[in-house]
Amino acid sequence: MTENSPQSASVEVIVIGAGPAGSTAAAVLAEAGRTVLLLERRSLPRFHIGESQLCYTAELLKQLGLYDEAAAQGYPVKRGAEFIFPDGNFRRTDFCDQGPGRQPTAFQVERSHFDNLLAQNARSKGAQVIEQAMVHELLTDDSGRVTGVRYETGGESHTAHALWVLDAGGRASKAAQRFNTRQEIPWLKNVAVFRHYEDLDESQNPGYEGDIQIGGHADGWIWAIPIWSDVISIGAVMPLSVLRASDSPEAVWKEHLSRTPRIMQRLTGATPRPELHVETDYCYYSDMVTGPGWMMAGDAGSFIDPIFSGGTCLAVATGFQSAKTIDRMLDAPERAEELQQTYSSLYKTGYDSYTRLISAYYESGYQLGAYLRKQGFSVDRDPWFARILSGDFWTDQNPFTQWLRQQRRWDTFAPFELHNHCPVYPELDAEERAARGGRPAPVTVSAG
Template identity: 40%
Template sequence: MTLNNSDTFKMFDAIVIGGGPAGATCAYKIAANGHSVLLLEKAKFPRFHIGESMVPYLYKLFEMIDISDKIKEGGFVQKNGVEFLTGTTGDLRRQNFGNVAKGQTPFSYNLNRARFDKILLDHAQDTGAQVLQEADVKKLIFDGERLAGVEYQYQGCRHEARANFVVDASGRAGLIAKHFNLRKMNNKLQNVAVFQHYKDVVAENNPGVEGDVLFSCHEDGWLWGIPIETNVMSVGAVMPLSILKQSNPEEIFKAHCDRSPRIKSAIKGATPLFNKPKVELDFCYYSEQFTGPGYFIVGDAACFVDPVFSGGVFLSMLCGLKAAEAIHEIFDGKDDLEACQDFENLCKTGYDSYFRVVYSYYYEFNRDMNKMGLNLPGGFRFVLQTFAGDFWAERDQPVLSYLRSKKEWDTFEQPFERIYDCPIYPDTHYKAADPASFTPPEDFLESINTQTQTETQKAAVL
């Protein structure tokens, strides 16, 4: 389809800026609901992106957007758990996703983002979204105070498109948030990641359970080891920027990997894919508003949270989905302000809860994931449920009730109505009123004896 030149414009029900997980999910749902939608993506897919470890609740979201079969066909690495090594004490434990509440999906995936993001974008297009790649949004168009469209560069020409709603899923570019000066930096979380991908990984060298993420912390930061293909592993070292400035990225990366013997073992003999380690700023930020006249802000365009708990893609996709549902409700007659407020309350609840979990890890438990898992109120069943993606737990859920009590960890200055109803598993989850005869915490955070790791790996429940 040829778009109109700059003298005229094409009208859509919605325009989505950005084709990452949030934007593609939003465009899919808008199209699935029978509305016209134009998605403008600046890059050409597939393209590299970091952020490969996913939480278990994401799989249910895959089912909600009718993409789970495509994910299975994609042959992505199934993630059945995470191992946590506390370097300062040598305490090694495994979080088994098989211990989530009955009725929940007991696994997740590690995703090669180049492949996954393209599958998701193609899914939106297959459903009816008009997708333009290498289309760069240059200007926001207003009708009075209402955002009414965009100007964008595509195939060497300038084009204009207008819509009832514009959804900003432009990631860190944050076109709408920056235009309205809504973005605020989070000074509590300012880390940097140095990472490398390794190919030709030898399975026998990995001391962990197949598919598990290897997580290791030490006094200066933490590391990830994520198998993103059967023979490819993503390895990253996260630290304060001040530490990175003490040396060059190559030396810092090697030094931090040397502090994690299990990750070092997993990549023994493997070949680095990048000429040198890449650096990614993990500086966190948030937007005070997620909606306004004619617009919604979703995904990293709205908030970016430290990646330690792997919930970023899940929250991005969920907010993209909920923005699409809000748009459909408005077209169906729901009051604009009510639909927008419901959307913003749900998203803010999710991100505020997620920030609190991250603060607890860094500031309350000093980057000791095992200590955190065993000592947060309520026992590890509620910790696992929170880690898995329930950031909307009921008022009396012990973990989030405790974290919400810390006023110094409030994310947003503007008040919002907290949502206590999980949009993924509204009825299937652990509850504070459940019997006290739950499996003891040790079975939820299994201690691993490194001397008998081979036997543990063979006996692990997958």
């Protein structure tokens, strides 16, 4: 290997990617006293999709000591989600319906701003953060264990060695490429076309200020997410075949938006920005998310359709838990295999539950209200649906989650051991479990 100005550094942990997963992990590890190198291939702040957040994300921000700082940024507060059905009817999920003890609100954010907040927190905790650092390859020893990375910054190549490498590099994951882990989800081959509007006036909103709106129609769905008090993100999600059959992304975006009058009403007086963004073929998962010397967190291992806004929540949760796992393995290397297996189960359980929730929405034909009623649940005034919509992707104490897990047609990962304990609210989970005598929630509806 020939390198320009060869340099070598050694730390305990290298984290690839300064998105929510990587920045969270770097902050947790640095605060634990670990030496951390965080490599980000772009300059911060950088644009990203995934602006609506979940209540469980807000609770994780509290655990990271970042909630008050996030609240001071002026992000819109999200208290619920409105579902608009193809016939124009609508229902609203109120996050207060989760039940006592759980965070009832979330933030809607401009991701470039929010992600930068998380990255600067990692830096303030002591992580070394290098921007515009492109990781080219993972380094391994003779046994195949990952021992570091080769990366480029400022036109020079560098090597860095570590006891553990955490890949939080998202779609550009080096571990996914090196170990060929990525698989597609054939029934979620969609595309998103979206742009931002300025001069938003929420007094025009026929629903609730701060809410996300999800408007279903015959060929897909529309999102409306306020990311500042006067800026809103509007996206159209559709099968890739629908986009290919259209005259242009701009034309199909405008036509689909026109099918949701409640969202059009909310945009009264708002000014569209000229930039139109397109995200295609974005759903995948990995059966292998850990290995000798390496782990994945966030989108590096899986990315699922954004309809229920779970991406950032899962990224922060897996970033948090991967950091805790690596910290334990550094103290007890003989337990590495056991601890990695526990983390792998947690990772897959979260993404598996989220995938099933999204699959149910698409199977409903955008008629989620009627679909849920047939299964014994509801969009509104239902604590179990409100809870999973808030980020409850792990516990077996939620009967709706249990029903989703019975649907074999939505299986993705190869068989694995479920992680049935909530990592966000472990105390509440333990209380509910004790009240049921240690048993999971019963499922009394059809598993059809």
